Amino acid sequence: xxxxxxxxxxxxxxxxxxxxxxxxxxxxxxxxxxxxxxxxxxxxxxxxxxxxxxxxxxxxxxxxxxxxxxxxxxxxxxxxxxxxxxxxxxxxxxxxxxxxxxxxxxxxxxxxxxxxxxxxxxxxxxxxxxxxxxxxxxxxxxxxxxxxxxxxxxxxxxxxxxxxxxxxxxxxxxxxxxxxxxxxxxxxxxxxxxxxxxxxxxxxxxxxxxxxxxxxxxxxxxxxxx
Numbered sequence: 001x002x003x004x005x006x007x008x009x010x011x012x013x014x015x016x017x018x019x020x021x022x023x024x025x026x027x028x029x030x031x032x033x034x035x036x037x038x039x040x041x042x043x044x045x046x047x048x049x050x051x052x053x054x055x056x057x058x059x060x061x062x063x064x065x066x067x068x069x070x071x072x073x074x075x076x077x078x079x080x081x082x083x084x085x086x087x088x089x090x091x092x093x094x095x096x097x098x099x100x101x102x103x104x105x106x107x108x109x110x111x112x113x114x115x116x117x118x119x120x121x122x123x124x125x126x127x128x129x130x131x132x133x134x135x136x137x138x139x140x141x142x143x144x145x146x147x148x149x150x151x152x153x154x155x156x157x158x159x160x161x162x163x164x165x166x167x168x169x170x171x172x173x174x175x176x177x178x179x180x181x182x183x184x185x186x187x188x189x190x191x192x193x194x195x196x197x198x199x200x201x202x203x204x205x206x207x208x209x210x211x212x213x214x215x216x217x218x219x220x221x222x223x224x225x226x
Contacts, residue, residue, distance in 0.1 A: 007070050010065065013150050027217075039156070055080070069098050083169055092161035107183050122152050133181065
């Protein structure tokens with residue numbers, strides 16, 4: 001039995017992991033989803049460390065999308081964390097930001113689907129959410145995800161990363177080859193740079209919506225190796 005702490009991305013909340021959590025519990029693990037405030041990278045790192053403080057024993061720390069940047073920083077100096085798992089995630093090096101990684105390649109649908117509120121927060125157009133995030137997922141699942149998405153403060157993606165925990169911890173990367181948010185070629189580059197054990201699926205940016213049972217099995221396999 002392993003503690004598996006799950007960290008969501010921008011324009012989502014902890015409920016994105018719901019089906020995967022159920023499967024992980026069936027497999028005998030103790031999964032916990034972090035709820036990020038999405039107002040600054042620093043506060044998001046604090047939220048993960050707060051969650052880490054509530055569990056005993058070894059932890060597999062999982063980050064999806066922007067959540068990858070969060071776990072890269074949050075795991076630093078945390079003895080409980082035994083391994084990192086990146087799911088179609090940003091995996092910054094020291095001094096690098098999520099926006100730096102975004103600018104590596106064109107092709108993301110975010111520029112045309114992102115909306116901004118008058119007070120400086122962003123969200124994904126609710127009718128376009130499923131197409132952008134997980135076109136291969138059931139429409140009713142992405143409609144729910146769209147309805148509960150959190151607003152992210154503008155500029156949160158520009159915060160430079162600290163010393164990355166992936167330099168010292170075993171890391172795993174799940175590449176989503178059909179990703180419309182973070183190009184698969186960029187994902188592969190990040191994984192290679194970090195020396196991560198890499199798996200590739202023909203799925204969109206949000207495999208927790210499209211393939212939650214398989215995602216649980218994938219994480220179970222990593223947890224068994226801790």
